[in-house]
């Protein structure tokens with residue numbers, strides 16, 4: 507099994523890049539003034555905390571994640587907030603009764619799920635009719651570097667989408683999952699993110715680490731890695747480095 511491509515530090519860095527997208531996602535829940543909202547796969551809980559401040563104390567925001575280290579960080583950061591709780595759990599099954607939850611968001615999680623449709627069906631089960639559901643996903647297949655080494659880039663993308671995460675094409679399948687679970691009013695947005703320096707690309711996407719890992723696992727040769735990464739460094743030094751990746755947002759109503 508490959509190493510995870512995120513840790514608490516990565517989530518903090520990528521948060522800066524994704525802040526506008528994250529804040530827009532909170533808006534779907536701002537009118538909820540009672541009951542429970544869930545952030546599924548909440549990581550270190552920053553979105554749980556920000557959402558809890560927006561909805562006010564009469565609405566509880568619960569962060570769910572299967573990583574106890576992430577949740578400990580969330581608990582420490584949220585200790586003064588009365589309307590926040592964290593639950594250590596897998597995404598399936600969810601320990602809530604049918605039609606009991608007022609809203610749910612899940613960000614960069616569906617890509618990790620081995621049985622995504624089962625989890626989306628479970629979310630449909632626990633949400634009250636009329637409640638909002640927001641998914642943010644990374645479209646790993648859209649990752650683009652502007653180097654002449656297009657073959658190497660394709661192999662790195664194939665490694666990321668087919669090997670690194672369980673469900674690398676999640677972003678492209680979201681609307682279908684939602685349709686299968688009978689969600690209504692499905693909307694879909696694409697948000698391109700452009701990184702103008704190699705330092706940013708390494709900070710937000712761990713580019714060097716991922717390219718090195720692709721070589722270590724044998725999906726590209728060491729020579730291909732070196733040519734590719736040297737080209738990125740040269741572009742950076744020359745002031746014409748460019749890299750882009752799409753994040754997608756799917757929203758719907760139960």
Ligand SMILES: C[S@@+](CC[C@H](N)C(=O)[O-])C[C@H]1O[C@@H](n2cnc3c(N)ncnc32)[C@H](O)[C@@H]1O
Nearest residue numbers: 517547548549571572573596597613614615618
């Ligand atoms: C890339 S992180 C995103 C964290 C957070 N949503 C954010 O945007 O900062 C993915 C999170 O999903 C959690 N996760 C992955 N698969 C899960 C599963 N099957 N059940 C529960 N949590 C899961 C991981 O532990 C991790 O914290």
